[in-house]
Amino acid sequence: MAETTTFTNATQILEPFRGVKKVTIEEYFTSGHRTCQGCESALVMKLMVKAAGPRTIVLGSTGCMYVANTTYYTTPWVVPWMHTQLGSSGSAALGTAAGLKALMRKGKMKAEPINVIAFCGDGGGADMGIGAISATLTHKEYNSLILLYDNESYANTDIQISGMTPFGAHTTFSPPGRAKRIMHTRWKKNMAGMMAAGHPECRYVATVCASYAVEMMNRVRRALTIGGPTFIHSLDPCPKGWDYDPMLSHELGELAIETGLFPLYEVEDGQVRYYGKTKAIVEGRARKPVREYLLKQGRFAHFTEEDLAYFQRKVDAMWQTWEIPAVVPFKRLDATKSALGAT
Amino acid sequence: MAVATKAAPAAAEDKELLISGSEAVAEALTLADLDVVTAYPIRPYDTVMQAIAKKIANGQLVAEYIVAEGEHSQFEIVKHASTVGARVFCGSSGVGWAYAMECLVVTPPLRVPMVCLVGNRALDDPGAFGVEHNDALFVRDLGWMLCWIDSSQEALDTTLIAYRVAEDRRIFLPCAISADGAFLTHSQALTLVPPKEKVDTFLPRYNRGDLLLHPDNPITVAPQANEDWVIEIRRQNDEAMKRASTVIEEAYADFRRVFGRAPDNPWFEEYMTQDAEVVLVGMGTISLPIKVAIREMRAKGKKVGLVRLRWFRPFPTEKLVAALSKAQAIGVIDRDYSMGSPFMSGVVANEIRAAMYNADRRPPLLSFISGLGGREVTLEDVYKATEMCYGAAKAGRSDAKTHWLGVRD
Ligand SMILES: Cc1ncc(C[n+]2csc(CCOP(=O)(O)OP(=O)(O)O)c2C)c(N)n1
Ligand code: SF4
């Protein structure tokens, strides 16, 4: 029985929810978790698995969404759930999908499309686990979704800088001090753009924000339907790490989009499609100034006007000089020159 | 259940093949109908992954063959595949095994019955391809079953036995089979490869049971337990390791019934120990030069024997103590080091010292460290060690020093 072509598992066809009233009522992430009040990442978990439905296996790497979410005897997960190591979301997705596929194609398990979702934090995903995620995104024969919930710090260990922490933010590893106001001078990684640009056979990459819940769930449904390995980056306001009143989580998510700091887009088969408020920005609506977003958060309380201006310039450059605005940071030579000339 | 040993049909005969230790493991994996395997290159274990790749390419084995981007992922991928019910295989050598350490740590408490081949290799630095046992020994305290083999035949047989034991619901622990780099991974010998029917009689399908991660069995695996439960979970692991002693004996007995071979004593091989005054102890292919040396010494009237330890975890404490107590002196030759340990001895020597502590009869025990980095253990080395053991036997005590054999001054 020589196999000449590669075998691809079928996927569940999950049509988009057409409006909030059409969203299914069943919950697969329920009570039992112990996250902070206003934790947006917990909402992401709930929406993610609501979108995926009951025939789903979820793997979660170490971080708040494990430690604060999955206490023995009080698990909130209604679907099967398993912990994976901090840097292992890519491997967890791949191994689970490969195990199911092997058993199904050899007739050792009833064949049916089962969603495999592995989630990771920004520390686990964009720092430690980036190699494994990258590898998984090249294994097109295995269906899985890797969802990176980005609360912009190693939150569970007491809020430390990750490669996804915004410039200048106050964390326990980057406290503003007398000699150094800004301890964290690196710019945030462009995870979704990098995953999309670097993995030509990954059919679907998207960014989401749970402030736009239906849009977010529909991106999850698309990722699971299209098949192969897929990647979603979710920006999650975190009251503890960002230092704001928990009731502002939703609003901060909106501001991240409206300031253009975090673009909402999907890349399907190589085609970039902006959506939501980001689409309006691309079509000409003015971006709100980033200070409106930054100054609502204690982690930027030490910023001077100079810091705010620097931040604004960096965001402006994303929109004005990147070849695909806010997605891919390459620029045409002349555009680079004019941008440099302007400063 | 059918017993396949007698009146087996013609098709059900063993085949005899000239294969290396790594190739013998690949034969066993094919017979075991492996489901998921992950590979990453490092010498010398990677010969097994080359052999499996050929089997899959030629259609002899249907399995997911995943080349990982590092050993950490290599071990994590199969760990997860196992939790959804797949029979999995993995392996590594030296620093590759070290790179996977985090994953090796979590596998036993997750009760994942992974089977691995460790092609024993010296750790960096400096670079060396040759054998040392320190790599596999990293995990000796963590709930891994560990064994050492010394022939292609044993490689094949032990792989089948390892799955049978690891996947037994009473155990559900990973098992690493250690094969000395080059001496066994790459050396060919005539090996009996049994027919699939016999293997099916011996090795049931892996059944993950109530631990299966599947939408029909919506469990939460490895939740945050903290001090509320961790000690109980450790204790359960420990109990599983204890039960492994019984299950391993059952498996060898059943292997003998089905395949018509397998040692009576699974735990260690005894070579000319019956009347031995000095008993040497070692693991792996060091048995080869020691056996030659023993025959030479016996020709000159010296009663020397060898205990080749197969199973290091679980450690066969009582049986080993009973076997070694009879000697006038014991010489343990470690192919590993344990720097700063009691008497600066090797790992095996210190384990045996600990095991002998409560024995009624405790012969003097000498510790030797030899063959590191793949250096040949020569007959001269063995003669020298034996002479020192005779000295200790005569004195009735050992000087509790550790002797390095074959080291340039
Ligand atoms: C290998 C390893 N190193 C360090 C840790 C400690 N640790 C536990 S949770 C965590 C934070 C993870 O951050 P992130 O992935 O962003 O998730 P978050 O906690 O922010 O939700 C760290 C560093 C660990 N569990 N494993
Ligand atoms: S620290 Fe942030 S991510 Fe963690 S539980 Fe609290 S709000 Fe959620």
Ligand SMILES: [Mg+2]
């Ligand atoms: Mg984080």
